[in-house]
Amino acid sequence: MRRRSLLTLIACAVILAGAIGSSAQTKMPQMKFRERTLPNGMRVLSVVDKSSPTVAINVWYHVGSKDDPDQRSGFAHLFEHLMFKSTKNMKAEMMDRLTEDVGGNNNAFTADDVTVYFEIVPSNYLETLLWAEADRLSGLTVDEESFHSERAVVEEEFRQSILAPPYGKFSYTMQQKSFVSHPYQRPGIGSIADLDAATVENVQKFHTTYYRPDNATLLVVGDFDPRQFDAWVDKYFGSIQKPDLPLPRVQTKEGERTGEKRFTEYGANVPLSAVGINYLVPSEKSEDAPALTMADIILSQGRSSRLYQSLVYQQQIAQSTNANADLKEDAGLFQLTAIVAAGKKPEDAEAALRAEIKKLQDTPVSAAELEKAKNQIITSQLRQRETNNGKANALGRAAVLLGDANRVNTALEKLQAVTAADVQRIANKYFTDKNRYVFFYLPEAMRPASGVNKMPQSRESSNGAKGAYLK
Amino acid sequence: MTETEAFRRQMPPPLAPRPLNLPEHLETTLSNGLGLVVVEDKRLPLISFRMAFRSGDANDPADQPGLSDMMSSLMTEGTATRTSRQIAEEVERFGATLAVGSSSDFTTVAASSLSVYADEILDLMADVSMNPSFPQNEVDLARENTKQLLIQQRAQPTFLASERLSQVMFGKHPYSRLSPTPEMLDAMTRDDLVRFREATYIPNNGVLMVVGDVDRDAIIARIEQLFAAWKPGALPDLDLPALPKRSARSIHVVDRPDSAQSNIVIANEGITRTSPDYFPMLLMHTILGANASSRLFMNLREEKGYTYGAYSNLDARRLAGTFRATAEVRTSVTGASMHEFFYELERIRNEAVSAEELKNAKSYLAGVFPIRIETQDGLIDQLVSIRMYDLPSNYLETYREQVNAVTVEDIQRAAQNYVTPDRAAIVIVGDAVEISEQVKPYADAIELYDTEGKPKK
Numbered sequence: 001m002r003r004r005s006l007l008t009l010i011a012c013a014v015i016l017a018g019a020i021g022s023s024a025q026t027k028m029p030q031m032k033f034r035e036r037t038l039p040n041g042m043r044v045l046s047v048v049d050k051s052s053p054t055v056a057i058n059v060w061y062h063v064g065s066k067d068d069p070d071q072r073s074g075f076a077h078l079f080e081h082l083m084f085k086s087t088k089n090m091k092a093e094m095m096d097r098l099t100e101d102v103g104g105n106n107n108a109f110t111a112d113d114v115t116v117y118f119e120i121v122p123s124n125y126l127e128t129l130l131w132a133e134a135d136r137l138s139g140l141t142v143d144e145e146s147f148h149s150e151r152a153v154v155e156e157e158f159r160q161s162i163l164a165p166p167y168g169k170f171s172y173t174m175q176q177k178s179f180v181s182h183p184y185q186r187p188g189i190g191s192i193a194d195l196d197a198a199t200v201e202n203v204q205k206f207h208t209t210y211y212r213p214d215n216a217t218l219l220v221v222g223d224f225d226p227r228q229f230d231a232w233v234d235k236y237f238g239s240i241q242k243p244d245l246p247l248p249r250v251q252t253k254e255g256e257r258t259g260e261k262r263f264t265e266y267g268a269n270v271p272l273s274a275v276g277i278n279y280l281v282p283s284e285k286s287e288d289a290p291a292l293t294m295a296d297i298i299l300s301q302g303r304s305s306r307l308y309q310s311l312v313y314q315q316q317i318a319q320s321t322n323a324n325a326d327l328k329e330d331a332g333l334f335q336l337t338a339i340v341a342a343g344k345k346p347e348d349a350e351a352a353l354r355a356e357i358k359k360l361q362d363t364p365v366s367a368a369e370l371e372k373a374k375n376q377i378i379t380s381q382l383r384q385r386e387t388n389n390g391k392a393n394a395l396g397r398a399a400v401l402l403g404d405a406n407r408v409n410t411a412l413e414k415l416q417a418v419t420a421a422d423v424q425r426i427a428n429k430y431f432t433d434k435n436r437y438v439f440f441y442l443p444e445a446m447r448p449a450s451g452v453n454k455m456p457q458s459r460e461s462s463n464g465a466k467g468a469y470l471k
Numbered sequence: 472m473t474e475t476e477a478f479r480r481q482m483p484p485p486l487a488p489r490p491l492n493l494p495e496h497l498e499t500t501l502s503n504g505l506g507l508v509v510v511e512d513k514r515l516p517l518i519s520f521r522m523a524f525r526s527g528d529a530n531d532p533a534d535q536p537g538l539s540d541m542m543s544s545l546m547t548e549g550t551a552t553r554t555s556r557q558i559a560e561e562v563e564r565f566g567a568t569l570a571v572g573s574s575s576d577f578t579t580v581a582a583s584s585l586s587v588y589a590d591e592i593l594d595l596m597a598d599v600s601m602n603p604s605f606p607q608n609e610v611d612l613a614r615e616n617t618k619q620l621l622i623q624q625r626a627q628p629t630f631l632a633s634e635r636l637s638q639v640m641f642g643k644h645p646y647s648r649l650s651p652t653p654e655m656l657d658a659m660t661r662d663d664l665v666r667f668r669e670a671t672y673i674p675n676n677g678v679l680m681v682v683g684d685v686d687r688d689a690i691i692a693r694i695e696q697l698f699a700a701w702k703p704g705a706l707p708d709l710d711l712p713a714l715p716k717r718s719a720r721s722i723h724v725v726d727r728p729d730s731a732q733s734n735i736v737i738a739n740e741g742i743t744r745t746s747p748d749y750f751p752m753l754l755m756h757t758i759l760g761a762n763a764s765s766r767l768f769m770n771l772r773e774e775k776g777y778t779y780g781a782y783s784n785l786d787a788r789r790l791a792g793t794f795r796a797t798a799e800v801r802t803s804v805t806g807a808s809m810h811e812f813f814y815e816l817e818r819i820r821n822e823a824v825s826a827e828e829l830k831n832a833k834s835y836l837a838g839v840f841p842i843r844i845e846t847q848d849g850l851i852d853q854l855v856s857i858r859m860y861d862l863p864s865n866y867l868e869t870y871r872e873q874v875n876a877v878t879v880e881d882i883q884r885a886a887q888n889y890v891t892p893d894r895a896a897i898v899i900v901g902d903a904v905e906i907s908e909q910v911k912p913y914a915d916a917i918e919l920y921d922t923e924g925k926p927k928k
Contacts, residue, residue: 029515051514052841053489089480093773096764101831102485103838105762122838124486131483138479152776156732160779160799163731166626223489239476268729271626272619304559313556316612319619342619368564375566379585382515386846 028378030409031385033395034226040242041214044233045395045405047221049388054104055123055222056388059133060396062217063210064113065188066250066330072198074190077110078154079206083117084108085146087135092146095119098132112184113329114400120389123223127232134236137216140207147200158189167274167339169267170441174276177263178333178437182254214242219396222388254280254331257435264440266447272319272342273446275349276439277357278335279430284327285402288429290414291422292334296325297373298365298423299336299356304372306359307336311352317344318352329401334430346440360427364420377415491841493867494850497687501695504675504703508854509690510682512847518683519583519847520596523855526671526707527576529645529790533710535659537651539573539671541613542664546571546580548609550602555609558595567592571599575646576789577859578671583847586684590693597697600672610661618653625922628734628799628900631725634924636736639723639896640793642715673704678858682847714740714791717894722914726903727922733805733901734797737812739891741785741792744860749787751885752794754877756785757832759819760796764831766815767796775811777804789860794889802902806909813892813913820886823879837871 033047068075085092099106104121119129162168172187179185218237220229257280281292299306300323303313307321318338326333336357338349384390398408496510531538547569548555562569567584569592580600584592624630634649641647651659679698681690717740742748760767760783771781781798796816800808844850844867857866899906903919910917919927 027516052845053491054842054845089482093764093769096762097831098482100762100764100835103834103836103840104842105839120842122485122488122841124488127483128485131479135479149774149776153772153779156777156799156801157779159731159801164628164734164799166623235478269626269727271622302559302563304556304563309556312616313612316615319616319623339623341615342622372560372564372566375585376563377566379517379566379583382517382585383583383846386515386517388845 028381028409028412029385031391031395033405033408035405036230038213038233038238040238040240041212042237042240043217043399044237045217045219045399046224046226046229047391047395048224048226049221049391050223052388053123053223054120054388055126055220055224056118056120056392057126057129057133058116058118058219058389058392058396059137060217060219060400061115061117061211062113062215062400063115064111065186066112066183067210067248068183068186068190069202069206071194072190072202073186073194074154074158074188075194075198075202075206076115077188077190078151078195078198079203080108080110080115080117081150081154082140082142082147082203083136085150086141086143088139088141089135090132095132098125098128110188112188116393116396118389118392126220126222126224126229130232130236133218134240137211137213137237138240140203142200142203144200147203151195151198154190155192155195158192158195162189166267166270167441169265170274170276170337170439173263173265173441174278174335174439177261177439178278178280179254179331182252182331183250184254184328184331208243209245209248212243212247213237213240215247217396217400219392219399221392221395250330256280257437259434260436260438262438262440264442266442266444268444270441270443273340273346273349273443274337274441275340275346275353276335276337276441277350277353278333278437278439279432279435281325281327281332281334281430283330284332285329288426289325289327290411290418291426292325292327292332292430293377293415294370294373294418295360295423295427296323296334297376298369299323299360301373301376306356307338307353310356311338311349315352317341317349321353346442350438357427357431360423361431364424367420370418370420370423374416378412381412494682494844496854498864499691501674501698503699503701504673505698505701506678506858507691507694508678508680508858509685509687510850511685511687512682512850513684516586516684517583517847518586518589518592518681518685519851520581520593520679520681521851521855522580522596522600522677522679523859524578524671524677525576525859526676527573527578528648529575529709530667530671530707531645531648533643533645533648535651535655535663536648537617537655538659538663538667539578541617541656541659542667543571543573543578545605545609545613545664546599546603546668548613549604549606550598551604552602553598555606558599561595562592565591569595569599577855579855589683589685589690593690593693593697601698601701603668605661605664607661610664614656614659617651617656621650621653624650628727628730628732631727631900631922632734632736632797632898635723635725635900635920636738636793636795636896636898639721639898640714640738640740641791643712644714644791645709645711646788646791670704671707673706674698674701675703676706680851680854680858682850682854709790711790717896720893720895720897720914721918722897722899722910722916723918723920724903724906724910725898725900725920725922726927727900728902728904730901731802732799733802733808733899733906734799735805735808735812736795736797736898737816737892738793738795738896738898739889739894741794741889742787743792744787744789744856745862746787748885748888750873750877751881752785752787752889753836754829754832754874755819755824755882755885755890756783756794757835758824758828758882759783759815761785762835766819767798767812770811770815771798771800771808775804775807777801777808777811781808781812802905805899805901805906806912809897809910809913816890816892816895820883820890820892823883826879829877829879829882833874833877836874840870
């Protein structure tokens with residue numbers, strides 16, 4: 001995220017958390033969108049909604065942190081920042097002027113699979129923003145000075161989001177350790193060392209490689225005239241050439257896990273121990289994705305959820321708990337985490353989390369629990385669609401990550417169709433002993449006496465060196 | 472693309488602006504004094520309720536900070552007819568939310584659901600508002616959980632900065648107290664919670680707001696039926712010591728060894744929410760530090776690269792307020808960042824802002840207004856502010872006029888009154904050993920604290 005939010009595993013998962021549901025009595029309103037593809041390959045999706053004189057513009061580029069160049073972790077995100085610097089016809093920070101000065105706002109975020117730029121403005125400024133988005137797709141003119149200053153900003157974002165908060169390093173390290181071969185192992189925020197190694201040449205190359213019309217999807221939702229909009233799109237985007245170069249895609253597959261792995265890390269200023277367990281799960285396009293999402297909700301959404309009731313309320317082992325079906329394009333993680341209550345042992349929190357997994361495997365969830373989860377998901381989907389930008393985001397996710405814009409409407413039926421047997425089946429299929437990763441994050445004071453390093457780092461020779469810059 | 476595309480060189484102009492139709496709201500008062508505001512919004516099958524009471528953390532007795540907070544969080548943990556678990560189960564079965572929260576000046580009970588469940592969620596909201604039972608086991612659990620939260624808070628630099636700043640700026644005023652100590656929590660009894668609720672949760676001290684896909688007359692009838700038996704009472708009053716008078720600049724460092732960043736806050740006494748200076752201050756704040764195109768952000772982030780974000784903060788509450796400038800910067804540029812902060816504070820005070828800056832700030836505030844009220848919760852936030860701070864009832868309708876009436880002179884007058892660098896309180900959370908030399912030029916003496924909030928030598 002360029003401005004105010006942290007680019008963490010969890011934050012991105014929430015933004016892109018998908019899935020649509022419907023309750024017995026409420027029909028999810030269908031989103032009526034128009035779709036066209038320009039001759040240069042750019043996809044354009046739009047929804048007219050005149051309830052407020054505003055419009056949301058999104059440009060989704062199908063490139064994310066997993067596409068960071070070798071030895072340049074964090075680069076896709078650094079690049080996202082540089083998209084706010086100068087272009088052929090705009091000086092640096094012009095996007096802020098074009099939005100804030102007219103009564104709107106803008107931002108961007110980089111996730112594992114996509115980079116998304118968005119603006120929300122009074123609707124009479126739509127043409128101006130289309131002109132501006134087209135200009136930064138056409139080319140950047142980043143100079144050394146603004147590159148160095150923006151890189152320093154990203155390094156502060158790293159310090160503020162990873163080093164300063166007590167659990168910043170928890171999710172950061174967990175993601176690094178959870179993937180063995182897929183580039184998802186590289187945290188999107190990167191590392192200071194890799195950021196320092198980046199150059200202006202890397203920036204130009206990255207733009208040429210990935211920022212092209214056939215890798216971009218424009219989404220516009222709000223108050224506009226469709227005919228006028230189409231003409232503007234043709235004028236500003238239609239004449240941008242598609243380069244005659246192949247569009248690289250990550251080919252690496254994350255292999256199946258073959259045995260439980262465990263890792264312990266210590267941190268300064270960690271008030272209470274934290275425990276994380278995760279399982280490698282398939283892509284969000286998988287047929288099992290809806291059932292994984294349901295399992296997440298049943299375990300963790302609200303105070304009546306299983307994890308809260310068991311670990312926080314009854315056993316009082318944990319101060320807080322969470323589950324997250326962090327589904328991505330190529331592979332995902334199903335994670336359970338707990339902040340361990342003072343005076344309790346991380347081992348006991350781990351056992352309690354695993355007991356909840358076993359329950360999901362042994363006994364079908366009740367009809368009431370499943371109905372509750374479906375109601376929870378449809379309500380949150382509707383809340384997202386209160387805003388023009390929320391609608392654009394839902395549509396972008398369907399079009400770019402699920403590969404079909406119409407899934408903004410049909411994904412709902414898939415969730416609606418999940419049964420108790422489905423949830424039990426995926427729990428047995430994926431939440432196995434050999435597919436488990438266990439991570440303890442403990443206060444520095446709990447580190448064993450020096451001399452012997454008891455941390456089982458050696459087991460992960462492939463990633464062992466990655467944590468070095470964190471010290 | 473070819474060079475013949477001249478249109479790319481020239482930014483296209485906007486079309487004519489389109490009118491904003493503000494949602495119509497109906498206001499009334501029940502016979503027991505409970506205010507009621509209803510807005511029909513049929514865009515989506517959703518409904519949102521919020522009940523707000525003019526009593527918050529500021530009403531905590533001096534020796535019991537956290538009482539309002541604890542009372543609020545326990546209201547959903549049991550009523551005369553429902554257990555904690557039953558409440559959670561019922562709310563979530565409908566895919567709904569129900570939460571009670573306390574802020575400085577007011578407390579809110581917020582509920583939202585699919586509109587088909589409007590009656591059910593309203594019923595639950597009425598039950599937790601009027602009949603909370605504060606079961607002893609829930610009180611004990613909340614006490615333990617709050618103690619653990621306190622431990623976590625002390626690891627967060629932002630909390631440590633707020634805690635120190637509140638004490639420096641507000642002295643003995645209730646706004647000075649951010650959280651209780653574990654000992655205070657141990658001393659807090661169930662009776663304290665019950666008494667506090669009885670004194671503050673009375674219908675004539677509150678307003679219920681409803682926004683959503685609902686029939687107005689039907690929901691009003693239902694609300695009258697549900698809340699009619701609720702008896703009014705005497706309004707709570709507050710004991711309000713004056714704020715400390717500041718006559719010189721001071722620096723207060725909270726030592727957090729090994730911090731990679733310094734969390735800097737520079738504060739002056741500000742205004743109350745109903746001050747006639749509110750709109751000039753709002754424009755001044757927008758130009759100085761509210762956004763990514765404001766001066767602080769442009770200087771400390773875009774030009775210098777010292778921070779991920781530098782902002783000002785207009786914190787105007789019912790009884791008092793502060794005006795602050797803040798950033799989290801890497802340790803080695805703590806002193807350099809202070810230099811830039813003071814440069815910008817002096818500049819906004821001593822030089823008139825440009826007509827261009829004022830025009831842009833006005834467009835920003837007028838333009839984001841419809842975006843803010845795009846959601847049901849966004850609209851309710853505005854309605855809560857109007858009722859809890861006693862703003863004029865036509866506040867939404869006149870907001871843009873008020874913004875547009877502010878002049879360059881108004882802004883400079885506001886800056887000279889409320890941005891006073893030579894009387895500022897500076898709070899820094901960071902590694903004291905690394906930063907002490909860097910901050911020396913900014914004050915004669917440095918007060919040092921540890922992360923427990925205790926003075927340190």
